[in-house]
Amino acid sequence: MSAIIKALQEITGNDRVLTSPEDLITLGYDGTPVLENAPLAGVIPADAEQVSRIMHLANDSGTPVVPRGSGTGLSGGSVPVPGSIVMLFPRWNRIIEIDEANLTAKVQAGVITADLHAAVEQRGLFYPPDPGSMKICTIGGNVAENSGGLRGLKYGVTANYTMGLQVVLPTGEIIETGNKCVKDVAGLRLTDLFTGSEGILGIFTEVLVRLIPRPAASKTMLATFDRIEDAAESVSEIIAKKIIPCTLEFLDSTTIECVEAYARIGLPSGLAALLLIEVDGHPAVVAEEAEQIVAICKQHRALEVTLAADAAEAERLKTARRAALSALARLKPTTILEDATVPRSEVATMVTRIREIARKYDLTFGNFGHAGDGNLHPTCLTDERDAEEMHRVELAFEEIFRAALDLGGTITGEHGIGLAKKQFLRTSTPDAKMELLQKIKASFDPNNILNPGKIIDSHPRCETLHT
Amino acid sequence: MTQKTTTPAISDEQLLQCMHCGMCLPTCPTYSLTLRERSSPRGRIRLIKKFSGGELGISETFVEEMNFCLNCRACETACPAGVDYHHLLEFARVAVRSNTKRSVLQKLGKALLDKLFTRPYILKKLARVLYFYQKSGLERLVLASGVLRLMPGNLDRTARLSPRISPRPASEILPEKIPAKGEKKYTVALLTGCVQDVSFAEVTRHAAEVLAWNGCEVHVPRGQVCCGSLHGHIGDLETAGALFSRNAAAFDVSRFDAIIVTAAGCGSFMKEYRDTFAAAGENMRQQAEAFSAKVRDIHEFLAEIPLKKPQRHLPLTVTYHDACHLAHAQKITRQPRQLLEMIPGLTLVPLPESTWCCGSAGTYNLTHPEPAFALLERKVSNIASTCATVVASANPGCSIQIAYGLKEKGMQTEVVHPISLLWQAYGPGEEKW
Incomplete structure (x- = not known):
C-alpha cells in the first residue's frame, strides 16, 4: 500500500479512503463528455479539520487534490488529474441555520441545491439559483462553478447569493470570508474571488447564502412558433417592453423532439421553436405581464400560447426543459454541449450564426438555452468514435466561440472552463490577463496542488497566443 | 421443448447512450443508502462499460454492486437520454452468473427456484402444507417459541415474511x-x-x-x-x-x-x-x-375500456404505492389511481415517495435483508404519514413486504390490491361457475 493511502487512512479512518478499482473508475468522470481519468484514491473527510490535514499531506507529498461534489459539472472541473486524490463530501448535507431575521442560510458544502430550495421555501423564502442538475448537485459545487439556471435573467446567478464561505486554502489554512452584513467593504471581496474558482483556489466547507422573499405568484407560459426568427423577435420585444420574466427559455426543433420523446408533455411535431416563459412577483403584476407577453408572442406569429393550468403543470414544463441536454443524447452516441453566451440583444444573430456554422461543417446541432439572458447551449450531436467528425466538431466550436466573442459575448456563461475549454480561454485572453490569473493561482497555491491544470496551466507558457 | 436462449448482447451504442449527467442519482435507492458513485446507476453503467470493453474483470466488488442493485428501474424513469438500464444490468448479471462459482447455499437456492417454479404441482403441494401450518396455529407456536431466531441466517424474518397461503389456488x-x-x-x-x-x-x-x-x-x-x-x-x-x-x-x-x-x-x-x-x-x-x-x-x-360504474360505497382512506415494475418498467401510474377514484366514498390520499422501491424486489429482501429493510422502513414511515387505513399495492412482492413492515411497526393499515377494492365496490356476489 502506498504511503499516501496509509497517511490518508490515518487522517480519516480506513473506511473513508476509497481505493478499489470500481471506486476509482466511478470517480473518474463528471457530466462532461469524453473526459475520464481514474484517480489514485478517493477520500471522504469528516470535517474542515480533516480537509486541512489532507491539504497539508498533499503539499508535503506533492499529491494533487481534486474536490468533487456530485460530479455533474459540464467542463471537467472535477475530473481527476493523473495521480490525484479525489475529495468527496457525501454526508456534508446539513443545513446549519436559516436566519429569517437576516434572510440568510448557512449550509454545509454538500447540501443538495433542491433540498435547500425546499427548506427555505417552507418558510416563505427563496434561493433562486436553479441549475439543471439541482436535484443532485451540491451548493459547494454551485459556488465553485458559479452556477446559473433558468432564473438567471431576473435573479442572477450563484455569485449574487453567496455572502460568505468557510474555505480550506490549498496550503491547509482554514479561513472564513464574508458575513451576514449586506454592506461590508473590509478588504478585498474574497468571497467573490472564490465564487466561480472551479476548485483551484480553495475547498469550500460551509456556505452562507443570501435569501429573498418567495414571490407571491407566478405564471408559466408556452409559446410555439414555426419560424425561429419569430421566437427570437418575441424575446427582444419582451425585453424592450421592460418586462423581466424570471424564465425565458428557447428550444429549437431538434431539442423539442427529444424533450417530447422523454417527457411527453404533448408538444405538436414540426415546430421550429418554442419559448418557455415564467413571470413571478406580485399577483397583479404577474397577471398584467403574462397578458402582455401573450399579446407580444401572438403579434410575432406564435402558433399558440398556452398558460400552465397549475403549479404542477408549470413544474412539469420546467422539468422537461431542464432535461433538454440529456434528452438530446437520445439521437446520437455523443452529446457535446457548449454554453457560448452573448449580450441578450444578440441572441437572434447568434442563433443564426450557429445554424450557419453547423451547416458549414455538416453537423447536427440541437439549440436551446436561456434566451432571456443570452446564455445559449448549442449542443452538437455526434459520435466520439468517429475521429474525422470529431475534428469537424472542434473546428465548429472554435468558430462558434469566435462568433460569440465577436458579438461581445463569452465562451462560457455558466459551465466553466475546467479542462474542456482551457485552450479556448488561452487563445481568447490577452497575455496580461492570463498572467494575472496565473499569479492569483500561484499566490493561493504555490505548490500547484489543488485541482491543477484546470482553467489555466499554472506554469506560464511561452508559445505565442492566437495560434 | 426447451429452446436455446442466448446471452443478451449489449452494443456500444447502448453503453454510450448514457451521457453521465447524473440525473439518475437522486432517484436511486441504493445510492441513497451509500452515497457512493459506484452504487449509482451512472456508476454501474460505467463499470459495465469497462467490463464489456475488457478493462475490468468480474471482481468481488463488481459482483456485489451488480447484485446490490434492486433493478427497480427508477433511474429509467429519470433518464432523459432513454438509457435501457435494466438491459445493461441483466447483461452484467448473466455474465456474473456464468463466471462465478456459486456457494452450496446459492446452489440450493437455485435448485429450489428451478424445481418450485417450473413444476406448479410441487408449488401447490408445498402451499397446501404451508396453508395447514399457518391455519392450524402451528405457525404461531413456532414463531412465538423463538426457535427460528436460533437458526442461522435470517430464518426468523424469512418465516415472518412468508406470504399467507390462500385456501385453494x-x-x-x-x-x-x-x-x-x-x-x-x-x-x-x-x-x-x-x-x-x-x-x-x-x-x-x-x-x-x-x-x-x-x-x-x-x-x-x-x-x-x-x-x-x-x-x-x-x-x-x-x-x-x-x-x-x-x-x-x-x-x-x-x-x-x-x-x-x-x-x-x-x-x-x-x-x-x-x-x-x-x-x-x-x-x-x-x-x-x-x-x-x-x-x-x-x-x-x-x-x-368503458367500465360499469361501481355502486357500493367504500368509506375508506386509501393511499397507493407504485410498484416499481408498474411505475418504472411499464410506466403505469395514472390508471390504478383512476380506478380507485371511481369508487364511491373512497378517499385517495397521495403517498410521499410513492414510486420509491419498498425493498422487496423479487427475492432481494431475502438475499439483501439489510438494504431491503432500510428501504421498507422508509416506505412504512411514508405510509404512516398519510394516515390511510388501506395501502393499495398491485404486486405480490410489494404487498408481502409492506404488510410485514406495517405489522412489525404495530400498524393496523391493511394492504389490498386495487382490483380487490374495485371488486368490493362492484358489490360482489359469490359467482358460481
Whole structure:
C-alpha cells in the first residue's frame, strides 16, 4: 500500500479512503463528455479539520487534490488529474441555520441545491439559483462553478447569493470570508474571488447564502412558433417592453423532439421553436405581464400560447426543459454541449450564426438555452468514435466561440472552463490577463496542488497566443 | 421443448447512450443508502462499460454492486437520454452468473427456484402444507417459541415474511372459461402466476369477476406456469426461456384480445419477452413478439375500456404505492389511481415517495435483508404519514413486504390490491361457475 493511502487512512479512518478499482473508475468522470481519468484514491473527510490535514499531506507529498461534489459539472472541473486524490463530501448535507431575521442560510458544502430550495421555501423564502442538475448537485459545487439556471435573467446567478464561505486554502489554512452584513467593504471581496474558482483556489466547507422573499405568484407560459426568427423577435420585444420574466427559455426543433420523446408533455411535431416563459412577483403584476407577453408572442406569429393550468403543470414544463441536454443524447452516441453566451440583444444573430456554422461543417446541432439572458447551449450531436467528425466538431466550436466573442459575448456563461475549454480561454485572453490569473493561482497555491491544470496551466507558457 | 436462449448482447451504442449527467442519482435507492458513485446507476453503467470493453474483470466488488442493485428501474424513469438500464444490468448479471462459482447455499437456492417454479404441482403441494401450518396455529407456536431466531441466517424474518397461503389456488378455483356478464365485448386470458396463484388467489378471482362484469369472456388457460421473471432478473435466462415456451404453448395468443396480468413484476417481464428472447431462435423470437404484444396490466386494460360504474360505497382512506415494475418498467401510474377514484366514498390520499422501491424486489429482501429493510422502513414511515387505513399495492412482492413492515411497526393499515377494492365496490356476489 502506498504511503499516501496509509497517511490518508490515518487522517480519516480506513473506511473513508476509497481505493478499489470500481471506486476509482466511478470517480473518474463528471457530466462532461469524453473526459475520464481514474484517480489514485478517493477520500471522504469528516470535517474542515480533516480537509486541512489532507491539504497539508498533499503539499508535503506533492499529491494533487481534486474536490468533487456530485460530479455533474459540464467542463471537467472535477475530473481527476493523473495521480490525484479525489475529495468527496457525501454526508456534508446539513443545513446549519436559516436566519429569517437576516434572510440568510448557512449550509454545509454538500447540501443538495433542491433540498435547500425546499427548506427555505417552507418558510416563505427563496434561493433562486436553479441549475439543471439541482436535484443532485451540491451548493459547494454551485459556488465553485458559479452556477446559473433558468432564473438567471431576473435573479442572477450563484455569485449574487453567496455572502460568505468557510474555505480550506490549498496550503491547509482554514479561513472564513464574508458575513451576514449586506454592506461590508473590509478588504478585498474574497468571497467573490472564490465564487466561480472551479476548485483551484480553495475547498469550500460551509456556505452562507443570501435569501429573498418567495414571490407571491407566478405564471408559466408556452409559446410555439414555426419560424425561429419569430421566437427570437418575441424575446427582444419582451425585453424592450421592460418586462423581466424570471424564465425565458428557447428550444429549437431538434431539442423539442427529444424533450417530447422523454417527457411527453404533448408538444405538436414540426415546430421550429418554442419559448418557455415564467413571470413571478406580485399577483397583479404577474397577471398584467403574462397578458402582455401573450399579446407580444401572438403579434410575432406564435402558433399558440398556452398558460400552465397549475403549479404542477408549470413544474412539469420546467422539468422537461431542464432535461433538454440529456434528452438530446437520445439521437446520437455523443452529446457535446457548449454554453457560448452573448449580450441578450444578440441572441437572434447568434442563433443564426450557429445554424450557419453547423451547416458549414455538416453537423447536427440541437439549440436551446436561456434566451432571456443570452446564455445559449448549442449542443452538437455526434459520435466520439468517429475521429474525422470529431475534428469537424472542434473546428465548429472554435468558430462558434469566435462568433460569440465577436458579438461581445463569452465562451462560457455558466459551465466553466475546467479542462474542456482551457485552450479556448488561452487563445481568447490577452497575455496580461492570463498572467494575472496565473499569479492569483500561484499566490493561493504555490505548490500547484489543488485541482491543477484546470482553467489555466499554472506554469506560464511561452508559445505565442492566437495560434 | 426447451429452446436455446442466448446471452443478451449489449452494443456500444447502448453503453454510450448514457451521457453521465447524473440525473439518475437522486432517484436511486441504493445510492441513497451509500452515497457512493459506484452504487449509482451512472456508476454501474460505467463499470459495465469497462467490463464489456475488457478493462475490468468480474471482481468481488463488481459482483456485489451488480447484485446490490434492486433493478427497480427508477433511474429509467429519470433518464432523459432513454438509457435501457435494466438491459445493461441483466447483461452484467448473466455474465456474473456464468463466471462465478456459486456457494452450496446459492446452489440450493437455485435448485429450489428451478424445481418450485417450473413444476406448479410441487408449488401447490408445498402451499397446501404451508396453508395447514399457518391455519392450524402451528405457525404461531413456532414463531412465538423463538426457535427460528436460533437458526442461522435470517430464518426468523424469512418465516415472518412468508406470504399467507390462500385456501385453494386460483388455478383450481377458476374454471377454464368464465362467460362475460351481459354482452361479450372482449376475449381475454388471465395469468394465474406462481406465488400469486397460491397466496393471492382471491386477487386473481376478483380480477376475473371484474373483467367478466365489464364484458370480458375470461379464459384461464390450463398448463400455464410461472412467467420466469424471478429467474430472468437474477440472470438465469435458460430457465426463464423454458418457462416462456411452456406459457407460449398454454396461451393461444391469437384467440385473445389481451393477456391480463394482475402482478406488476410478471406483467413487465412478459411485456419484455420480445426483448429478452430477441437473440433466441427465429421461432422463439416470433412467439415472444406475438405474446408480448398481447400482454396488458389489468389496470391498463380496464382504463382503456368503458367500465360499469361501481355502486357500493367504500368509506375508506386509501393511499397507493407504485410498484416499481408498474411505475418504472411499464410506466403505469395514472390508471390504478383512476380506478380507485371511481369508487364511491373512497378517499385517495397521495403517498410521499410513492414510486420509491419498498425493498422487496423479487427475492432481494431475502438475499439483501439489510438494504431491503432500510428501504421498507422508509416506505412504512411514508405510509404512516398519510394516515390511510388501506395501502393499495398491485404486486405480490410489494404487498408481502409492506404488510410485514406495517405489522412489525404495530400498524393496523391493511394492504389490498386495487382490483380487490374495485371488486368490493362492484358489490360482489359469490359467482358460481
